[in-house]
Amino acid sequence: MKNHSLATLGRFRRKRTLGRVWESMIPKFLLACALVSVLTTLGIVGTLLKETISFFTKVSLFDYITGTKWTALFNEAQQSFGVLPLIAGTLLVTGIAALVAIPIGLASAIYLSEYANPKVRKVVKPILEVLAGVPTIVYGFFALTFITPLLRTILPDMGVFNAVSAGIVVGIMIIPLIASLSEDAMSAVPRSIREAAYAMGCTKLEVALKVVVPAALSGIIASFVLGLSRAIGETMIVTIAAGATPRMTLDPTDSIQTMTSFIVQAATGDHSFGSIAYGAIYAVGMTLFIFTLLMNLLAQYISRRFKEEY
Amino acid sequence: MMSQATMSRYVIQVENLDVFYGEKQALDKIQMSIEENTVVALIGPSGCGKSTFLRALNRMNDMIPSVRINGAITMHDENIYDKSIDVEMLRKEVGMVFQAPNPFPKSIYDNVAYGPRVHGEKNRKVLDEIVERSLRQAALWDEVKDRLKDRATGLSGGQQQRLCIARTLAVEPEIILMDEPTSALDPISTAKIEELIQELKRKFTIIIVTHNMQQAARISDRTAFFLSGELVEEDQTDHLFSNPHDQRTEDYITGRFG
Ligand SMILES: Nc1ncnc2c1ncn2[C@@H]1O[C@H](COP(=O)(O)OP(=O)(O)OP(=O)(O)O)[C@@H](O)[C@H]1O
Ligand SMILES: [Mg+2]
Secondary structure (H helix, E strand, O other), rough: OOHHHHHHOHHHOOOOOOHHHHHHHHHHHHHHHHHHHHHHHHHHHHHHHHHHHHHHHHOHHHHHHHHHOEEEOHHHHHOEEEEEEHHHHHHHHHHHHHHHHHOOOOOHHEEEEOHHOHHHHHHHHHHHHHHOOOOOOOOHHHHHHHHHHHHHHOOOOOOOOOOHHHHHHHHHHHHHHHHHHHHHHHHHOOHHHHHHHHHHOOOOOHHHHHHHHHHHHHHHHHHHHHHHHHHHHHOHHHHHOOOOOOOOOOOOOOOOOOHHHHOOOOOOOOOOOOOOHHHHHHHHHHHHHHHHHHHHHHHHHHHHHHHOOO | OOOOOOOOOOEEEEEEEEEEOOOOEEEEEEEEEOOOEEEEEEEEOOOOOOOHHHHHHHOOHHHHOEEEEEEEEEOEEOOOOOOOOHHHHHHHHHEEEEOOOOOOOEEEHHHHHHHHHHOOOHHHHHHHHHEEEEEEEOHHHHHHHOOOOEEHOOOOHHHHHHHHHHHHHHHHEEEEHHHHHHOOOOHHHHHHHHHHHOOOOOOEEEEOOOOHHHHHHHHOOEEEEOOOOOEEEEEEEHHHHHHOOOOOOOHOOOOOOO
């Protein structure tokens, strides 16, 4: 009996074939691929940290955070490193973008999820996703050569470079992201809940605004936050259309400079390695990184904390 | 829309009702009259058109683009498929409870107050009263009165279903449609809801789909047997179960098919 069963088992014993070796190597290979991106990210953060720390040995952190004058690229006697104007510029553009993108994005999502018939949705949703893939330099030129001239027919005194034109176009750029993510969140609301509301005599609009939007609110807000975090990090459009004038202002018709467009300006100019202006690139980069990181954490927190159980 | 003074003793009269999903006919020349303050059970094998019939009564079928409807359904001498009918007003009068409990992801209070609020009630005191009355009518008040602010999704399945009933009652409908309201529930919750239906019948007219023939026998005054889109037989419940006229009804209730 015993012999017999062992003999049978033997047929299932592993054989070390070439195929098997190959099979066992695949997970290691895949792990290595995954590590590449993790290590790269760590490397970036590491460099950012190192250069930022070295920058703050030369410039006081307090002056950086509270200063209202940013002249990093001037000669050394006139240099001033108050980051607030860059933050103000960034927030101004982001605020304008939010005013454009949130209502339009949400309205598009409501239309797609609640009103559009399935055929329309099948066509429009992929188009939205294609829009999300348009290179931002295209949007930048759109801002400079179309939106700005258009705005200047209404406000003839406005300069060629201004925050509002860039902000509007950044907003247009993030509409697809907000619409698409909000639509996902709204489509995830079960049909049975909508039916309950219809069966009580709610109109389509009441169902959309008073049932579906509240039920999908966590996903919708997360989409806003993600969209705005992209607006904060957006570079090309603001570099092309918003100007390069660091300024503490809330006037959207002014020319301003954002954190990102400062980095472009500084990185494309020639500043000797190790100079303070060079270090400023990293300090601003770090500031930007902290902003977008916080926004992303906020988005995650919101969608987890307020997640609906249906 | 619906006058109190009614000429016929029937709340609902269905005449020659056909319902099509695209080319497929789901209901064929249905005739039925339903009296006030009765419980009518709809029975029949799966796919015979019970839900379709129920959803014709509050025009929920309208939301499916392929649906086509012929014939007339009269409530208080008005054809609900007439062009002049306000569908939202109709659905306010004809409430519906679904197979699976489907509370809104809101608090218990907000679930019940939802309908009145949508229909314009803002006064907090009035809303409080409606919520309490509806929850009492749905035999849920004692279980939830101390946690009205809790999320409805945290209730048990049976409690959720009674909450859905309370939510429907809060709109003060005249007719309540129920599509297999206990099929997702345990026997104790089912018994509670059956008891509740007996209570509710005094104020409302109830039309209930059920797959459970004992349930139909226990709770309904009249029973309608559907088979492949046809209304085979409709009669007083005890007659239909003890003395069916149609052979197909007898086959079904004795379990010979379906
Ligand atoms: N949305 C729809 N589109 C197309 N056909 C449908 C649709 N809904 C129902 N039908 C068809 O209509 C017929 C009746 O369906 P209905 O849902 O009314 O049956 P039912 O008696 O409620 O069945 P069950 O007991 O399984 O709930 C079935 O043949 C079904 O396939
Ligand atoms: Mg059904």
